[in-house]
Amino acid sequence: MSAATAERVPIEAGFFTIPDDPAQSPRLLGSKCRSCGEQFFPRRTVCAKCLEADTEDVLLGPVGTLYTWTYVHFPMFGVKAKDAKGYGVGQVDLPEGPRVQSVLSGGEHDFRIGMPMRLELETLKQNREGQDVVIFRFRPSEDAR
Ligand SMILES: [Zn+2]
Numbered sequence: 696m697s698a699a700t701a702e703r704v705p706i707e708a709g710f711f712t713i714p715d716d717p718a719q720s721p722r723l724l725g726s727k728c729r730s731c732g733e734q735f736f737p738r739r740t741v742c743a744k745c746l747e748a749d750t751e752d753v754l755l756g757p758v759g760t761l762y763t764w765t766y767v768h769f770p771m772f773g774v775k776a777k778d779a780k781g782y783g784v785g786q787v788d789l790p791e792g793p794r795v796q797s798v799l800s801g802g803e804h805d806f807r808i809g810m811p812m813r814l815e816l817e818t819l820k821q822n823r824e825g826q827d828v829v830i831f832r833f834r835p836s837e838d839a840r
Pocket residue numbers: 728729730731732733742743744745746747
């Protein structure tokens with residue numbers, strides 16, 4: 696980790712990893728049913744497919760395929776920059792099975808259904824402790840196939 700990089704903390708714990716190396720992709724914190732193998736995001740203790748209360752924690756992503764998307768012409772929550780633009784929102788299908796709703800990184804003309812996506816972190820703001828508060832998002836990525 697670079698000395699110039701502030702410590703990163705999640706906006707809410709329990710949804711994604713924050714790698715020590717900012718060049719590494721984060722992972723989503725999911726669950727896998729030990730009975731039927733179905734995987735979920737976010738984590739759950741009871742399988743939504745077979746209803747067995749027997750899941751284990753798994754890491755999901757960091758790649759997926761854009762299932763659908765839209766563009767919000769309004770700054771994202773928590774963004775205070777006066778020149779802030781809108782943002783994409785989409786659903787990304789993970790190879791492990793779950794379809795994840797997520798903020799998308801990129802401009803309003805950068806998305807197309809079926810394109811490969813890669814998970815990354817975005818800093819929303821700094822907290823009072825000087826840490827970067829981050830969320831996950833997906834970015835179009837040709838190397839995510
Ligand atoms: Zn199951």
